[in-house]
Amino acid sequence: MNNKIPLYLDLIRWNRPAGWLLLLWPTLSALWLAAGGFPGWHLLLVFTIGTILMRSAGCCINDVADREFDKHVKRTAQRPVTSGALPVRKALVVGAGLALLAFLLVLTTNTLTVGWSFAALGVTLLYPYAKRFVSMPQAILGVAFSFGIPMAYAAIRNEIPVEAWLLVVGNLFWVLAYDTEYAMVDRDDDLRIGMKTSAITLGQWDVAAVMLFYGLYLAIWSVVVGSNVASVWWWLAVCIAAVQVLWHFLLIRQRQRDGCFKAFRLNHWVGAALFLGVVLAAARP
DSSP: OGGGHHHHHHHTTTTOTHHHHHHHHHHHHHHHHHHTSOOOHHHHHHHHHHHHHHHHHHHHHHHHHTHHHHTTSTTTTTSHHHHTSSOHHHHHHHHHHHHHHHHHHHTTSOHHHHHHHHHHHHHHHHHHHHTTTOSOTHHHHHHHTTTHHHHHHHHHHSSOOHHHHHHHHHHHHHHHHHHHHHHHHTHHHHHHHTOOOHHHHHGGGHHHHHHHHHHHHHHHHHHHHHTTOOOHHHHHHHHHHHHHHHHHHHHHTTOOHHHHHHHHHTTHHHHHHHHHHHHHHHHOO
16 A cells, blocks of 8 residues: 555645646635634635635546546556556545545534535536536636635525636636636647647637636636725735736747646636735725
């Protein structure tokens, strides 16, 4: 078992925290906004640990679903399930166990949050297979990666107001932006094996679309959050995020693999900037 531990850690991308940070920042931002400040240690731990667990479970599901495709893509060919180093059954058991642990955490909240957790799980299971049939599966991922927002509001307020759904829409555009950058890395391989991605669907308009998605994300969050926390800290955070977006444009405009992958990996700093802006703005008297 001990010699398998590195394989299991690789399966859940333990050494690549950018994935769960992309999920965590909007979720924590929603917690702070719903609570009007610090949400308390209980919910902070539930949503932080739950986010890490569900992202790890999603990696297990995704690798099992894509194992026949991933072997033809240079970046993913050596993943534990794809390479045969870990059996499919064991990967599924790990994924199910992690999802169960996350559900046990959700059970410590309220009925509304528990109910929405089933919808979140359903979208998580759906996404890996959407890449076979949907021309922009990144939109499905956007829904999956945004479920922490309504669940945070449900846990704090026992309701999901309109502002939460507007934040979901904004976050969906952010996911479309950074996952299109990610898809641009593998475009040649995906074309060869028949995988559907936003980078392929958008074609020559991919860079312009990514910038449009970023713009919509920042605009929607600026309006929604700015109307709740009128503070210079929030607008400073938006400016810092916008500067990062411009840097991403410089990284992806030539559509080179390294630049696109770097832009994707560093996206969590965009979310971190906005989260910090929410925290500082909410802390103002």
